[in-house]
Amino acid sequence: MTGAAAERGELAFVLHTHMPYVEGYGTWPFGEEWLWEAIATCYLPLLDVLDEGAPVTLSLTPVLADQLAAPGLVERFAAFLRDVRRETHRIDVAGCREGGREAWAQELERAAGDYERALARVEQMRDGELLEAFAAHAAWTSSATHAVLPLLATDAGVRLQLETGIAGHRARFDRDGREWRGGFWLPECAHAPWLDPLLEEAGVHAVCVDLTDVLGRGAAQQLAPLQSADGPLLVPIDRATIELVWSDGGYPAHPLYRDYHAFTVHHHRVWSNAGETYDVEAARAQARADAADFVRRTIARLDAGSAALGRPALAVCAIDTELLGHWWYEGIDWMRAVIDEAGRQGLALATLDDALARHAPVPLAGVVGGGRGELPTTTWGTPRDLSTWDGPQVADLAWQARAAELRTLGGRRRPSPRAQRELLALQASDWAFQVSRELAGPYPRERATGHLAALEHALAADADGDGAHGDGAVRSLAPHLAAGVALPTSH
Template identity: 60%
Template sequence: MSAPGAAGPGELAIVLHTHMPYVEGFGLWPFGEEWLWEALATSYLPLLDVLDAAPGGRSPVTLSITPVLADQLEAPGIAERFDAFARDLRRRSHELDAATAEAAGDAVAANELRRALGAYERAADRFAARGGDLVSAFAPHVSWTSAATHPVLPLLATDAGVRLQLETGIAAHRARFGGWGGGLWLPECAHAPWLDPLLEQAGVHAVCVELTDVLGADEQLRPLRTAAGPRLVPIDRAVIDLVWGADGYPAAPAYRDSHRLTGCHHKPWSNDGAVYDPGRAAEQVRADAVDFVGRVRERLAGGGLSVCALDTELLGHWWHEGVDWLAAVLEEALRAGLPIARLDEALTRHEPVAASADLPVTTWGTPRTLWTWDGPRVAGIAWAQRRAELEVVAAGAAAGDRALRELLAMQSSDWAFMVSRELAEPYARERVEGHAAGLRAALDAGGVGEAGVRSLAPHLARTALLEP
């Protein structure tokens, strides 16, 4: 077994956490279904091409897909609605912006906008070629799951509420993807020691945690063994920040500027203000992949396990060149002899050390506490979520499926995140209030004649509410 500070091979695990809150049927633009369509076009479909291109079709990337995202990828009508978005709406929006640029005398920007439209048309073609079934397309690559709707688990009010989220998510994963090795992505990397027995009871064997401010630099490179059983795998902030830090790779001048937007929210400029040049960006991708692999090799010179955990949507959706960078990293790592392994497999080769009995509650939010999800700006959301959970748990078997689904939708971490970060705050608050009202109506109806929340959580683990 290798360990930091001792000679021996180190390994890199690239963990991609793939998630979208439940937007299907809840608005269109800018937060609503178009958020899902953008991620499909710019992140999920390009990523699938990279994963499928791995030798033997088995990529070394560790991929999780949240059950709530898979719910939406299986929703009725998704193929038709995505096709209309990619072929019709995006054609019209790009042409509107191109015409505006031409009227302003900027023919170069207009040409880039028309060129960029091709990415959406290719995405529509790739989606159709896969039969509109991305769950099946991702199946060979998905090894980890998550809680049903991405709640901050340490903020839930009851063991029964935690079980409902865990067991519903795990049941959904098994129904869609078959076998499961016990790897579970903790939403927002939010961990509290009191969760460990519940995780173990649910069959969870490993989770990623953010302990950057708790452990020393070398201690980030080895898994921890808890008294209750699950292994805690520290994410390696020193490596992650090469990508996600304020001055990380996406900030390079040649890359597409994700903040400067046209009237229709397109992005024809580079970070340095020039009109975007794909060839120039491709050169930067190769340079950054080489730099990343070189730095990780240095990081692992003494052995250990470096976990580079990223939101999948960062690649492509937020960092336009991110999927290309990932492909280049996989290629460069093979050339340079840097081992990349799926996390479940890597954990069999790295002996865990005992976790401290007094680990604090941590997340990968800013700061690394629960503040993003329970601070003063969002305290009302946190209390409303807990109150709703207590009402459902008190109802027990009398709570109908709609009440459970409204609770699960309301518990998403995304609503508080959007408010704390000032991202579409009215939409986020409307979603919380709407699901709270739906839950109350469902409980008042006593489970009679209730409709579902469209396609959310078809694999409800109702028995979780009845366990002692």
């Protein structure tokens, strides 16, 4: 960076890429179809942008990597595209034409091309190649199964999640001169100060945190990394930047964009947010306009922040990757346009690892807690606490997971790999999140109940000395299971 761009600082996109463990756990309406849709509409198009050299930080959860590496993935994904998506588009097109809705039929035929292009790509792949395509881009990792770490009951449970996830990332992506640099996405951005020494012990050097309610929305202090006393850098995500994209009034709500929530009979989308037949060219033009607006606003944010801080600012725009292309159909077009506009308008983009090497951290004690550096437990949930995952609606799930963790890791005998994997699956944040948001009917409770029952079976087999042979339904989960766990310390 030189000149005005160097003085204003830079923007770092962090894309958090995650999918719960759905391999073999249902198809329609919940289960593996989630993974197939994400690959077709988000991951494959995003890889094209990343391969063009986009300076974006990609966080890839170990549980998603487990599924992308699973045997038979290519065949099952291709079958979904060929036997389900191709056929359901055909039926909906015919129905629209029979009903005199030619414009809808034509839009469905156009949209079907998205899946046909994905099919053409995947038919040229072998198992493992899709994960391999991420190898040059997956810079940050996460816990093994996306557990909300502050809700775990023991240090041993935290270590099992951390070490298993990090071991999987290193085994898959540390090669050809690339090496993990210690970037770690805290699931749900959930941070508690007692985690810091455990994170540092595991080799974590930087995490993102949501301090909006601690520092204040739009505060300049959101634009500098913070040095914790006992662990890694705490990098605030910048809600003032993020909410341009991800909020009720953000760009995806524009009337011209495709409506994610309105479906045809076979779950396809032909309407804009305004209720009109979707016009892809008008939407793409709007994506370019919104990209230009985003860059202008981010430059203003950085300029003001740098002036207030007396040093170049660092804005971190962290979003779930699946927003791009899946939830927000035009999101990939917008991302590509932002990269182009940044060059034209003089906005410096950087990967977060590179940016952190240029931005000296501010001591946490000098920013929060009246000089003591004390932080509350925070998340990027609504509200920014743990209630999405331990509130009244899901308290039973939180308590049963903690009790199961104590039973599994609290004895003198090391639990079998089968028991550890079922515990990891039970601890996933996804089940409580889906229950709290009423997103998937009975599915998340069925998943939590099933993993708990399988864990109890495995523990009983461990106690009998028989062991729990094989990995059951969690066949591809956590193949790089941590080598050992210490006796727990409860929280």
